[in-house]
Amino acid sequence: MPNPITLNDAINLAFDYNLINLHTAMPASIIEYDFTKQKATVQPLLNKSWADGTSTPYLPLENVPVIFPKSGGASLTFPVNQGDTCLLIFIERSTDLWLTVGGQVTPDDNRKFDLSDAVAIMGLFPFSESSQAQNNDDLLLTYNGSSFRIKKNGDIVIETDSKIAIGSSLVEVLETISQTLADIAAITTTVIVPSTPFTGAFPINNAALFTALKTQIDSIKGTIP
Numbered sequence: 001m002p003n004p005i006t007l008n009d010a011i012n013l014a015f016d017y018n019l020i021n022l023h024t025a026m027p028a029s030i031i032e033y034d035f036t037k038q039k040a041t042v043q044p045l046l047n048k049s050w051a052d053g054t055s056t057p058y059l060p061l062e063n064v065p066v067i068f069p070k071s072g073g074a075s076l077t078f079p080v081n082q083g084d085t086c087l088l089i090f091i092e093r094s095t096d097l098w099l100t101v102g103g104q105v106t107p108d109d110n111r112k113f114d115l116s117d118a119v120a121i122m123g124l125f126p127f128s129e130s131s132q133a134q135n136n137d138d139l140l141l142t143y144n145g146s147s148f149r150i151k152k153n154g155d156i157v158i159e160t161d162s163k164i165a166i167g168s169s170l171v172e173v174l175e176t177i178s179q180t181l182a183d184i185a186a187i188t189t190t191v192i193v194p195s196t197p198f199t200g201a202f203p204i205n206n207a208a209l210f211t212a213l214k215t216q217i218d219s220i221k222g223t224i225p
Contacts, residue, residue: 025090026088028043028088029086030042030081030082030084030086033082038065040066040080044088066086067119078143080122087123088118090115092113093112094116095107095119137152145161147159163221165222165223169224172224174220178221181210185210
């Protein structure tokens, strides 16, 4: 004869039942991403387990806000591609109205910790994927073979196999340097020096050097859209 269910058992079963549809956080992967709205369709990566020992995948979640650092008029964004992984956090109340109008609102739905109130934070990856960090001292921004590094001592190092553009829509620094070198190379190779003890002409034969320097600058010079 099976043991009778105690009051404590009944309370635990009731808690377990109510926790089945209470969600806090889980990893997910990106299916689609709309950068103009910073929202995504995501696939939760932890299956739902059932009492009989089986499990099933969650359905994809749509219109999930993607969180990037942003405050005080400053922001940081980066590409979000299909298959990228993220952390889903489930807000404790309905976000439908707030996502529509913002500000201080009263939720128009009584749901709590629901799958439909997920937000995604990019950057959660399994340990099977290697970190981009090269040490535990530097601030490092990397993308597509280029890197921007602030070292522990404050030095800044920019490395790239592509082009670099520095300036504004009106002036690009490397273009200005390139043009200056071109002008110097074009100067007459002889300069009149009126002061003594020199008389007559003092030859300058560095046009080839300035041309070579210009070629080096042009090899990394980009353009500002």
